[in-house]
Amino acid sequence: MATIVYAALFYFAAAVLVGGLAFHVWRYATTPAPLRIPTTPAPTTRAGAALRVAREVVLFQSLFKSNKWIWLFGWAFHVALAVVLLRHLRYFLQPVPAAVAFVQPYGALAGMAMVGALAALAARRLVVERVRYISGPSDYLMLALIGAIGLSGLALKFVARTDIVALKAFVLGLIYFDWRPLPTDPALLVHLALVAALMIVFPFSKLLHAPGVFFSPSRNLADNSRERRHAPPARLEALARKA
């Protein structure tokens, strides 16, 4: 029973996540950027602008300039999350690639760092008056949701271990449409249900900052308006010709 419910849940969640993100990415890509608005000083070439975006994505450069605490907690959280995700690839890939095998020992550490960073971010929201003012229910819920995923994951590692061989069979079964039973340990069921919830919520929430950061015109446009004409949208082009 749990197998059917969770299999259906994950097909649904994956469809929502991929479909929702694809929809938003398509909309960001097709919405016109009528004017050239990089925040300057900005790179003068497109390659430079791409590098600028890469620095934002990998190092959180602007956030570092802004506030060292938010940077520390935010960056630590995202790096830890990346390691944790990479570690989880072992459930999806057979054979397990070398890089994924390499991060295995660091996964638990990253999991703890992730939960710790989330706790720090939550504390900041509650303690700093300015940040408390701008925080809404969804901001706290998002921290709680990801925190609960982390905690249930750590519980699976340290408290109530599950049959990971069977789990991997279940996951690979989902991918290859060759369904296998899911172990029904409560901690695992909670962990997976929360992950599915996160996948479903993703395209409807502020997690859209993930695709958004790549499409931000103040970061991804080159400062080259004197060298290369930024063509106006048709609406303004027509007005200019009329004048």
Added chain:
Amino acid sequence: MAAAPGAKSSDRSRGDPLELPALACGAMSNSKPYPANAAMQTALGFPGELVENWHDKAIARLGELVNGSRALRVYLDSCVKCGACTDKCHYFLGTGDPKNMPVARQDLLRKVYRRHFTWAGKVLPWLVGAGDLTEETLADWYSYFHQCSQCRRCSVFCPYGIDTAEFSMAARDIMDTIGMGQKYCNEIIGKVFKIGNNLGLPTKALKATLKGLEDEIEEDTGVAVELPLDREGADILFVTPSADFFASPHMEGLIGYAKVLHEAGVKWTLSSYASEAANFGMFIGSHENMQKVALRIRKAAEDLGVKRLVFGECGHAWRVAYSFLDTLAGPLDFLDPNYPIPQHICEFTWDLIEKGKLRFDKSKNDHIRLTFHDSCNVARASRMGSKPGGQFEIPRAVLRAVCNHYFDMAPDTIRESTVCCGGGGGLLTDELMDLRTKGAQPRMRALREVAEEHGVTHMAAICAICKAQFSKVLPKYGFDMEAIVSAHQMVSNAIVLTGSKQAEELDAKAGAAAPTS
């Protein structure tokens, strides 16, 4: 340090320029600019008064704007409420009103976007901070989107580059569309369409002013420096804010440009048709009006048959010229591609200095100990020179070339982190004086620091709005209103024109001091 006896405990002129205020909810909710009247509205193609179905029309316009601007769409979706911007706005630092924190200002628009354009906001508004566009929210829009000078300081520090200027432009556009325009901006744009400049100076007055300045320069230097108007066949069309024709210290800057252009030996002209560099269409977020204003410059350039475009000292005008002009009114392919299109007067002057073509007597500025205020639109929305950051280096290089005593203000208040003068973005109007004064606090404190540490007496700027704003707020912070100077006023003081009285004096001095062996 303890406060001096008799000093008010609320002395806002001293302290850390970026000191955090205590939150003061609603402190600025009554700050509102005068509304535009029906005539001002209709001149720009907007309804004369609040339309009956304002709610639906506003939502529809918001939808159009989101569909037409990737920036707005991405910025509305991407904010994670991390708080990085919360202490970056000079209006928040000066007022403590939490709705002046960039993210909170954005949320005034974002909540309506969420309510009407996102699934989560339609189904679970309480969860995701979605809200209806009520009369109360609309009042907040009118108040707080006129407490943003569109200076982009928040955008520098946002991990996604979210630019609150895009929000305030969009909100003002929506309000214009439903008949809730702001008097100051809309009246001025109307004047540009009708008369040709923000101040409404007719051609006759302009001619008389320029003639007066020519006489003044000749009297001072003995050299006939021209300030030509509508001269066909000139090589350079010079476009400058109309404040330069009108008030101090702007006019002293204009004299400086004229001297430099004279010394460069170029044929240049001003235009009565495009006697204004400013483009308030940007402030109200109306691409149509911004384009209409920008097209005047193209037409003037074509009619006069010029080959080059040079702009005077004006912050947002330089943003529109540098970043948008070619898009809005281009392609400007009839201009000479051997020169930057367009060029800033600071670039023009620095180029001559580098080539050794200008002679200066720096001692003429020895009574001045100078600092430089980076104007927001130049600093964060444009460039000078060929390298990123030239907009910081070139004006400073020019100032150092003409003045012996130069000192920068605190690093976190200059260059890309510059704090706005407090009067930009269409807020330079008397009824917003309280906001303007409070918004200037970070800059005034930074100036106070260098005044006390280095004995700085003057601050140069390259923006008409900054200059006008500082003339008004400097006295409120215990400075002389004349402590604000034009960058080219400094150039004007020191430049030694070929064949001038100053050149003779200098040569005589040099001759007398020369060794006799």
